[in-house]
Amino acid sequence: MRSILRVFLFITAAATLPRTVHAQRVEMPEGGPVRVTAAGWHPGRVAGTLVQATADSVMIRTGDSLVAIPRGRVTRVEVPDGRRRYATRGMLIGIGVGAVIGAIGGITCHDDCPDGTTALTTFIGAGGGMLLGGAAGALVTGPRWRDASPPTTAIRITPAPGGRGIALTLRRSTR
Structure with missing residues (x-):
């Protein structure tokens, strides 16, 4: 009975953890060019000049318009890294x-x-x-973009092979 209770408490605690934990800050030079990819955001990728990056949003100027992307939707940040030829x-x-x-x-x-x-x-x-x-x-030349996204940590909980217990998978990407 105690082991069932422990497993239940562990699963409950693990279920409340976020699936992916992002670093709080990404080093983005304000006033510099940036390309941001956001999940569930139309058009998906926005390129322009970074106006401001706060804990809540990233503001980018694209031509005459100003776009504010919620920080929680940002999946990738790229900064220019020289020029490339085709x-x-x-x-x-x-x-x-x-x-x-x-x-x-x-x-x-x-x-x-x-x-x-x-x-x-x-x-x-x-x-x-x-x-x-x-x-x-x-x-023909164009900008070469470098991924400046923070490293992410993904936590996954699944039943252990054989059906007895729980498998905890921890994956860290450093990009």
């Missing part, structure tokens, strides 16, 4: 576009071209597209 993405897009253009050129050749022309023009188009797309992607 050369790889440009190469991949260039390969696809170049291959399609090359294949169309080979197909439209009809009877005037020898066998294998479509494959050759597709290959040449893909190579040319890769070079042009990589060069164009190297010229």
